[in-house]
Amino acid sequence: MLSLAEDVISSAVKKGADEAEAYAYQGLTTTVGIERGQVARSSRIIDCGLGVRAIVNKAVGFSYTNVLDDKAAVEETILRAISSARASKPDENWLGLPPKKLLGSAEGTYDSKIVELHAEDLVEVASVMLSAAEQTDKRVFPIEGGAGASYLSNAVANSNGISVFDHGTVIECSLATVANDGKNVTPVCFEFNAERKYDIDPEWVGKEAAGLAVSALKAKKVETKGSKVIFTQFALQQLLYYTLINAVKADYVQRNQSALKGKIGQRIASEAVTIYDDGLLKGGIHTGKFDAEGVPQQNTLIVEKGILRNYLYDNYTAKKEGMESTGNAARAGYLSTPSVEATNFHIMSGNKSPEKLVNEAEDGLIVYFVQGAHSSNPASGDFSVVVAPSWKIEKGGITHATKGAMVAGNIYQVLANVSAVADNERKIGQLVAPWVLVENVKVIGK
Numbered sequence: 001m002l003s004l005a006e007d008v009i010s011s012a013v014k015k016g017a018d019e020a021e022a023y024a025y026q027g028l029t030t031t032v033g034i035e036r037g038q039v040a041r042s043s044r045i046i047d048c049g050l051g052v053r054a055i056v057n058k059a060v061g062f063s064y065t066n067v068l069d070d071k072a073a074v075e076e077t078i079l080r081a082i083s084s085a086r087a088s089k090p091d092e093n094w095l096g097l098p099p100k101k102l103l104g105s106a107e108g109t110y111d112s113k114i115v116e117l118h119a120e121d122l123v124e125v126a127s128v129m130l131s132a133a134e135q136t137d138k139r140v141f142p143i144e145g146g147a148g149a150s151y152l153s154n155a156v157a158n159s160n161g162i163s164v165f166d167h168g169t170v171i172e173c174s175l176a177t178v179a180n181d182g183k184n185v186t187p188v189c190f191e192f193n194a195e196r197k198y199d200i201d202p203e204w205v206g207k208e209a210a211g212l213a214v215s216a217l218k219a220k221k222v223e224t225k226g227s228k229v230i231f232t233q234f235a236l237q238q239l240l241y242y243t244l245i246n247a248v249k250a251d252y253v254q255r256n257q258s259a260l261k262g263k264i265g266q267r268i269a270s271e272a273v274t275i276y277d278d279g280l281l282k283g284g285i286h287t288g289k290f291d292a293e294g295v296p297q298q299n300t301l302i303v304e305k306g307i308l309r310n311y312l313y314d315n316y317t318a319k320k321e322g323m324e325s326t327g328n329a330a331r332a333g334y335l336s337t338p339s340v341e342a343t344n345f346h347i348m349s350g351n352k353s354p355e356k357l358v359n360e361a362e363d364g365l366i367v368y369f370v371q372g373a374h375s376s377n378p379a380s381g382d383f384s385v386v387v388a389p390s391w392k393i394e395k396g397g398i399t400h401a402t403k404g405a406m407v408a409g410n411i412y413q414v415l416a417n418v419s420a421v422a423d424n425e426r427k428i429g430q431l432v433a434p435w436v437l438v439e440n441v442k443v444i445g446k
Contacts, residue, residue: 037142111169136214164290228437245345273305314328363393
């Protein structure tokens, strides 16, 4: 892959590109799916491809192909990228591809055991989950889920001397359940594990997904009022992605689509909140030696005890401001040009147990999942979401599930009102976080 990328750069420059970049990708993913309580299907997907950026007179052209074993197809891809650049308008903000830099070390991202797994092994993982869920309570019905194992590799080369290769593995299992007691049917309750090494616990996933569903039976309505709310990692991930995470991306800031524009050095959250974007987090789902442009990934301080310290940059947005890239370029495989994206968005843990957090909530809610977070406004931070399922906290203990409840407000008010942070950190997609307790959240009920 790396040799191919280097050859593409050499060819593109000879054909008239002022600068050139090649991104090569190969992925192998095996999955088994659960449907209506049974292991229903298996698939094995092999995907590989090459994306080429060519720059001519500050105009950028892009082309891609998934035919890598045909030299003529690769050469045609190079020519299309150059032709696209020549047909495009020059970008006065284009200040060159990134230079070569020393890479850091990405630990805990590859496990040969995952590469060696077969579909039969994943069927066993899925079966363990199903069995655990069914044995937890007869009122539980697993509706969907599955298990998957992936090997992913990429190489980046450019005409400024970057020439890098990395590979890694991911294994995951998930289960969604509902419970039915003859009178009540719960919302969907979901649990999962995802790791870079073969270190998942399908039995725990099955039990937790079933336990959540059972505890969501006999839900009651709640009052409309300002309330203490514990947001779990699932709820936080959904809320923060469309608000805070987008707002700290430099492209959103530069397009005036971020509420945090011009607020470096200002308080945007309570002192309990410290956040890093850690592209080198050991075993992180989005950990890697380099980003989608070959720039070293790094650990960037975003919020320090409530104070905004940095935005996230790729090469283009960084050079536009005379800054250095933070290693946050990402792509949709080989099919797209880079854009700014978070890696492992890490809210630092506190020193309180989940039980202590529930006790401190006294009379409030604990929210596991939200619906409608995609309609949040990154330019203002406003959101309004359905919480399903969530549970009522009374006298410092979880009492019963709720129904028909919504939570509304502004993400920056939420962050400012964080009063305590638990110690139960886990990885959910891009987010690495514990539970957080927030004061005076607007809960809309009956």
